[in-house]
Amino acid sequence: MPGVFLESDRRREALRTTLWFIPTLEVLAAVALFSVTYALDRAVYRGTLTIPSWIIGGTPDAARQILTAIAAAIITVVGVVFSITIVALPLA
CATH class of the missing domain: 1.20.5 (Single alpha-helices involved in coiled-coils or other helix-helix interfaces)
Known part of the structure; x- marks a missing residue:
């Protein structure tokens, strides 16, 4: 069983030191955030969602x-x- 933890630590270290893992996660998070905000914007534009009055002040x-x-x-x-x-x- 100790070999499994050692392999897990090695994988975690490899992911932490790679130059593509974190930027890929950030791009995916940005795309997800864009999708959510775009969907909210379209819903407000169509009138299916109303926003609080304090936002448009x-x-x-x-x-x-x-x-x-x-x-x-x-x-x-x-x-x-x-x-x-x-x-x-x-x-x-």
């Missing part, structure tokens, strides 16, 4: 401001990452 201008803030934050993070990379390359 903003205006289009508020949504635009939120998206602008998110885009600005992403651009800032990308700029910092590129700057750090460019600084690190000459030091390497």
Whole structure:
């Protein structure tokens, strides 16, 4: 019986160190999340599902401001990452 546990540990370690297992799980999770949210969106559009009123509490201008803030934050993070990379390359 100890050989079974040793083989199980070896398989677990092989899955943990592979470069394809975790990204494949993440892609499958993203596809599943897309399917669920798309189905919910279509159900709300058809009128078969009603969403609570507190979800639709903003205006289009508020949504635009939120998206602008998110885009600005992403651009800032990308700029910092590129700057750090460019600084690190000459030091390497």
